[in-house]
Amino acid sequence: MTPxxxxxxxxxxxxxxxxxxDINVAIEPGDFLVLVGPSGCGKSTLxxxxxxxxxxxxGTIDIGGRDMTEVSPKDRDIAMVFQSYALYPTMSxxxxxxxxxxxxxxxxxxxxxxxxxxxxxxxxEPLLQRRPGxxxxxxxxxxxxxxxxxxxxxxFLFDEPLSNLDAKLRVEMRSEIKKxxxxxxxxxxxxxxxxxEAMTLATKIVVLKGGIVQQIGSPAEIYNKPAxxxxxxxxxxxxxxxxxxxxxxxxxxxxxxxxxxxxAPLVLTDTHAKDLPEDVILGLRPEDIAxxxxxxxxxxxxxxxxxxxxxxxxxxxxxxSQLGGKQVTARLHAETNAxxxxxxxxxxxxxxxxxxxxxxxxxxx
Amino acid sequence: xxxxxLTTAHSPSRNWGRIALRWLLFTLLGLxxxxxxxxxxxxxxxxxxxxxxxxxxxxxxxxxxxTFEAWRTAWSGACTGIQCExxxxxxxxxxxxxxxxxxxxxxxxxxxGYVIAQWKFKGANLIFSLMLFGCFIPFQVVLLxxxxxxxxxxxxxxxxxxxxxxxxxxxGFTTLFFRxxxxxxxxxxxxAAKVDGAGFFRIFWSIFLPLSLPIIVVTVIWQFTQIWNxxxxxxxxxxxxxxxxxxxxxxxxxxxTGVKEYNVDMAAAIIAAxxxxxxxxxxxxxxxxxxxxxxxxx
Numbered sequence: 001m002t003p004x005x006x007x008x009x010x011x012x013x014x015x016x017x018x019x020x021x022d023i024n025v026a027i028e029p030g031d032f033l034v035l036v037g038p039s040g041c042g043k044s045t046l047x048x049x050x051x052x053x054x055x056x057x058x059g060t061i062d063i064g065g066r067d068m069t070e071v072s073p074k075d076r077d078i079a080m081v082f083q084s085y086a087l088y089p090t091m092s093x094x095x096x097x098x099x100x101x102x103x104x105x106x107x108x109x110x111x112x113x114x115x116x117x118x119x120x121x122x123x124x125e126p127l128l129q130r131r132p133g134x135x136x137x138x139x140x141x142x143x144x145x146x147x148x149x150x151x152x153x154x155x156f157l158f159d160e161p162l163s164n165l166d167a168k169l170r171v172e173m174r175s176e177i178k179k180x181x182x183x184x185x186x187x188x189x190x191x192x193x194x195x196x197e198a199m200t201l202a203t204k205i206v207v208l209k210g211g212i213v214q215q216i217g218s219p220a221e222i223y224n225k226p227a228x229x230x231x232x233x234x235x236x237x238x239x240x241x242x243x244x245x246x247x248x249x250x251x252x253x254x255x256x257x258x259x260x261x262x263x264a265p266l267v268l269t270d271t272h273a274k275d276l277p278e279d280v281i282l283g284l285r286p287e288d289i290a291x292x293x294x295x296x297x298x299x300x301x302x303x304x305x306x307x308x309x310x311x312x313x314x315x316x317x318x319x320x321s322q323l324g325g326k327q328v329t330a331r332l333h334a335e336t337n338a339x340x341x342x343x344x345x346x347x348x349x350x351x352x353x354x355x356x357x358x359x360x361x362x363x364x365x
Numbered sequence: 366x367x368x369x370x371l372t373t374a375h376s377p378s379r380n381w382g383r384i385a386l387r388w389l390l391f392t393l394l395g396l397x398x399x400x401x402x403x404x405x406x407x408x409x410x411x412x413x414x415x416x417x418x419x420x421x422x423x424x425x426x427x428x429x430x431x432t433f434e435a436w437r438t439a440w441s442g443a444c445t446g447i448q449c450e451x452x453x454x455x456x457x458x459x460x461x462x463x464x465x466x467x468x469x470x471x472x473x474x475x476x477x478g479y480v481i482a483q484w485k486f487k488g489a490n491l492i493f494s495l496m497l498f499g500c501f502i503p504f505q506v507v508l509l510x511x512x513x514x515x516x517x518x519x520x521x522x523x524x525x526x527x528x529x530x531x532x533x534x535x536x537g538f539t540t541l542f543f544r545x546x547x548x549x550x551x552x553x554x555x556x557a558a559k560v561d562g563a564g565f566f567r568i569f570w571s572i573f574l575p576l577s578l579p580i581i582v583v584t585v586i587w588q589f590t591q592i593w594n595x596x597x598x599x600x601x602x603x604x605x606x607x608x609x610x611x612x613x614x615x616x617x618x619x620x621x622t623g624v625k626e627y628n629v630d631m632a633a634a635i636i637a638a639x640x641x642x643x644x645x646x647x648x649x650x651x652x653x654x655x656x657x658x659x660x661x662x663x
Binding site: 048051053072073074078079080082083084086087088089090091099100103104147 | 551553554556557558559560561562563567571572575576
C-alpha cells in the first residue's frame with residue numbers, strides 16, 4: 001500500500017536558523033499520527049509544512065501518492081483545524097462551514113446537503129445561524145471540526161485543537177476526536193504538547209525535540225521502549241524514573257548497583273541485559289515498581305527501601321524514595337501500609353527496564 | 366446599637382460633602398463647556414445680525430433682529446477677489462475633491478495594511494517604516510517636488526491633481542491605521558482561508574473587510590477632516606476655478622474692501638466647517654470605538 005503521507009528528508013530553515021532537520025515520516029491510510037514535543041520543537045511548523053502554509057527548504061512531501069511539495073494548500077486535499085479555531089468572525093456558523101465549498105464553486109444543493117450531514121454528525125444544528133462570537137469554546141471547537149469535515153479530505157490536520165479548552169471539555173473532545181477517527185476511518189495528523197493526548201489518540205507517534213525526530217513508533221513502543229532519555233522523560237506521567245547505576249557483568253546476566261545515601265547500595269540482577277557499559281542510567285516507570293508481594297514474575301526482584309513521602313491519589317498511592325541520588329516514584333495499590341520515614345520492601349520489575357548511556361542518552365537494551 | 370448610632374451620626378455630614386463635591390465638579394465642567402462654546406456662540410449670533418447691529422451692539426449679545434442675509438451672501442454672493450459668486454462653487458469643488466480622495470486613500474490604506482499585517486514578505490517592515498515616516502514629512506517640504514510632479518503629469522491646477530496630492534499624502538496615515546488594526550487579527554484566519562481555497566482578494570473581501578467597519582470609520586473621519594480643512598495644498602496646487610472652500614473662505618475674508626462684513630465672514634466660516642462637524646456628529650461614536658478597537662478582542 002502506498003503511504004498516504006510520505007515526508008522525505010524535510011529541512012526547514014528560517015534564515016540561518018534550522019527549525020526542522022531531516023524529517024522522514026510515512027503513514028498509511030487510516031493512521032492517526034501525533035506529532036508531540038515541548039514548545040518550540042518545530043511540531044507546528046512541520047504541520048504547516050504538510051499543509052503547504054510554510055515553504056520547505058529541502059525534501060519532499062507526498063500526499064496520496066502525489067508529490068505536493070510545491071502545490072498550494074487548497075490543492076493538497078487537506079483540511080485543517082487550528083488552535084484558535086480561526087473561525088471567520090463575521091460569518092454565521094453555516095457560512096463558516098460552507099465557505100470552502102463556496103470558494104470552490106460547489107453548487108448550492110450539495111453545499112446544503114453536506115452542511116446538514118456535518119451539523120447532524122457534530123450535533124451543532126441549533127447553532128448554524130449564530131456567529132462564532134456567540135459560541136462557547138467547545139462549540140467553536142465543533143464548528144472548526146465541521147469546517148474540516150465537509151471537505152472530506154485525504155488528510156486531516158489538527159494543530160493543538162484542544163489546548164484552549166478546560167480540562168473536562170478537553171477529555172470529552174479527545175474521545176470525540178478518537179470516535180470520529182474510528183467512524184470515518186480517516187487519516188489524521190495531530191500536533192500536541194500533551195503526551196497523554198498523544199498516547200490516547202495516536203496509532204503512531206513522532207516525538208520531536210529541537211527540530212529533530214527523537215523516535216517514531218506506536219504508543220506502546222514509545223512508552224515501553226523509549227529511544228533515549230528525552231523520550232523516556234517526556235512521555236508518561238508521572239515521568240519514568242531515571243536512576244544512575246553501575247553495571248557489572250555477572251555470569252549470563254548483569255549485576256546492577258544503585259547508590260543509596262546512608263545505606264548499603266541496592267543490588268539488582270538483570271538476567272537478560274548483556275554488554276552494558278559500567279555507568280548506565282536505569283529507567284523504570286513508577287508502575288513497574290510495586291509493593292513486594294503484589295507483583296509476580298521471574299524478573300521481579302525485591303529490596304527494602306526507605307520511603308520519604310507518601311502521596312495517595314485515590315486509585316493509587318505514590319511513594320517516593322531516594323535511589324542513586326534521585327527521587328524515585330513507585331506506584332502502589334491504594335490500600336498500602338507505606339508510611340513515610342519507614343522502610344518498605346519494593347518489587348522492581350526488571351522485565352520492563354530500560355538502560356540508557358549517561359552521555360549520549362541513547363537506549364542501550 | 367452603638368454601631369447604628371455611630372453610622373447615623375456620621376452619614377449626613379459625609380453625604381453633604383459628597384453632594385457639594387459633585388456640584389463643584391459639575392459647575393466647573395459647565396464653565397469649561399461655556400468657555401469652549403463661546404467662539405461658536407459669537408460666530409452664530411454675529412452671522413445672524415445685520416451689519417448695522419454689529420457696529421452698534423455688543424459682541425456677545427443676542428441678535429435683536431434675526432436675518433439670514435449674511436448666510437445668503439456668504440453662500441452665493443460674496444466676492445472672492447474679482448468674482449462675486451459666494452462660497453457655493455468652491456464648496457462643490459471641495460466636495461468633488463474630498464470624496465474621491467477619501468475613498469481612494471482609504472481603499473489603498475486598507476489594502477496596504479492588509480498586505481503588511483497579514484502577508485508578510487521580505488522588507489515589509491522597512492516599507493511600513495518608510496510609510497510611517499511619510500506621515501511626519503511636513504507639508505512645506507513636498508510643495509516644490511509635488512508641483513513638478515503635477516506639472517509633468519499634466520494635472521497641475523486641476524481637481525484630479527489635488528485628489529492625487531491628498532491621496533499620496535494620506536496613504537501613510539491610512540496604511541498605519543489599517544495595519545495596526547489588521548495586525549491584531551490572528552494569522553490563523555488567513556491560513557484557514559488559504560486551506561479553504563480562498564485567494565488574496567477573496568480573503569480580503571470576504572473576511573477582512575467585513576471586520577473593518579470601526580477602522581474604516583476612523584480613517585474616513587481622519588482623512589475627510591484633513592482633506593476638507595487643508596489650506597496649503599489647496600492654495601498651492603489650484604487655480605482660479607478649482608480652489609477648495611478653505612481657500613475661498615480666506616479670499617472672502619481678506620478681499621473685502623471698505624467695511625468689513627463680519628456677519629458674512631462668520632457665516633462663510635460656519636458653512637466651510639459644517640461638513641466636518643456633520644461627519645463627527647454622524648460617525649463620532651464609532652471614532653472612539655475604532656481607535657480602541659484593536660486593544661480589546663471580541
